[in-house]
Structure formats: C-alpha cells, structure tokens
Amino acid sequence: MVNPDNLVFKIIEHQSDDYKKAVELRSEILRKPLGLAYSQEELEAENKQIHCAAFEGDRIIACLILVPKDETIMKLRQVCTATDFQGKGIGERLSLFAEEIARNKGFKKMFCHARKTAVPFYQKMNYKVISDEFLEVGIPHFQMEKTF
Numbered sequence: 001m002v003n004p005d006n007l008v009f010k011i012i013e014h015q016s017d018d019y020k021k022a023v024e025l026r027s028e029i030l031r032k033p034l035g036l037a038y039s040q041e042e043l044e045a046e047n048k049q050i051h052c053a054a055f056e057g058d059r060i061i062a063c064l065i066l067v068p069k070d071e072t073i074m075k076l077r078q079v080c081t082a083t084d085f086q087g088k089g090i091g092e093r094l095s096l097f098a099e100e101i102a103r104n105k106g107f108k109k110m111f112c113h114a115r116k117t118a119v120p121f122y123q124k125m126n127y128k129v130i131s132d133e134f135l136e137v138g139i140p141h142f143q144m145e146k147t148f
C-alpha cells in the first residue's frame, strides 16, 4: 500500500546522490529493457536540466526531467515509475508537480516524446498527440503537448 502522506516530491541536483539514484531508476525502467545504457556524455549534458523525483523515505520511486527549450516551451522527458509503484497515481502526481514548476517559471507549453505504450497516461493529463508515429530508442513514439 502507498500512503500518499509519506510521498515527497522534490527537485534534485544534477550529480547529487539523489541524481545517481534517479539515474539507476531510469536505467532500470527506461533503458535496460531496451538493451541500452546511458553514456557519461549523455548524463553530463543533463546539467542544465531540471530533475524531479518522488520519494518514499530515502527511495526514489519515480522521476522525470524538464528541459527548457525557449522562454515559453518546456520539454518533459525520462518519465518513469518504479515497477512496484506503477499504477498507483505517482507518475501523474509527479508530472503535475513538474507542470506546476514550469507554470510558476512562466512556461506556457509542455511537450514530450511519448512512448506509444504511455500515450494513454499522458492523455489522462490532457496531453494531445500532435505528430505521426516516429521511432526513438528503437521504439514507436508520438509527440504530445499540453498548453497551460
């Protein structure tokens, strides 16, 4: 059982211990199933990005990244929830936490490259599909966006 009162949503610092935990979770959920791994260069390039995580105690159970594209448009990427916490509303709560951060910084639009399997998850949060299907990391994706 997840007690919603025990969950904490936070921004974490690039290269911090929490960031390393988030990379482990991303690796487990997003990369290993595709036979892929992060390179040092890829992770170093994330230093200007905004890293958000959901914690239960010391454990990161979901995380995502925000990438400012210009003054009004924010990209949402690398959204994932630990397998044993999926389907409990945590991905949605973390995404809404991230949206709040973007909105408070004056951004007007969020977009993401959604895996085809995750499209219904974003649709629940009112993201709309705005592209044809395309391949990224070898699997089908759609661009989706939401205007605040």
Ligand SMILES: CC(C)(COP(=O)(O)OP(=O)(O)OC[C@H]1O[C@@H](n2cnc3c(N)ncnc32)[C@H](O)[C@@H]1OP(=O)(O)O)[C@@H](O)C(=O)NCCC(=O)NCCS
Residues within 6 Å of the ligand: 029, 030, 062, 078, 079, 080, 081, 082, 085, 086, 087, 088, 089, 090, 091, 092, 093, 113, 114, 115, 117, 118, 119, 120, 121, 122, 124
């Ligand atoms: C996709 C993912 C981030 C969703 O996170 P989550 O914490 O499991 O999602 P939530 O429990 O917050 O789901 C919110 C709503 O979306 C729905 N939903 C979530 N994933 C879904 C899916 N793959 N298909 C259909 N509906 C889905 C949930 O049923 C829930 O709906 P409800 O409110 O009617 O019950 C998570 O399942 C995950 O990490 N998947 C593997 C990695 C991945 O695909 N990441 C997305 C990359 S674009």
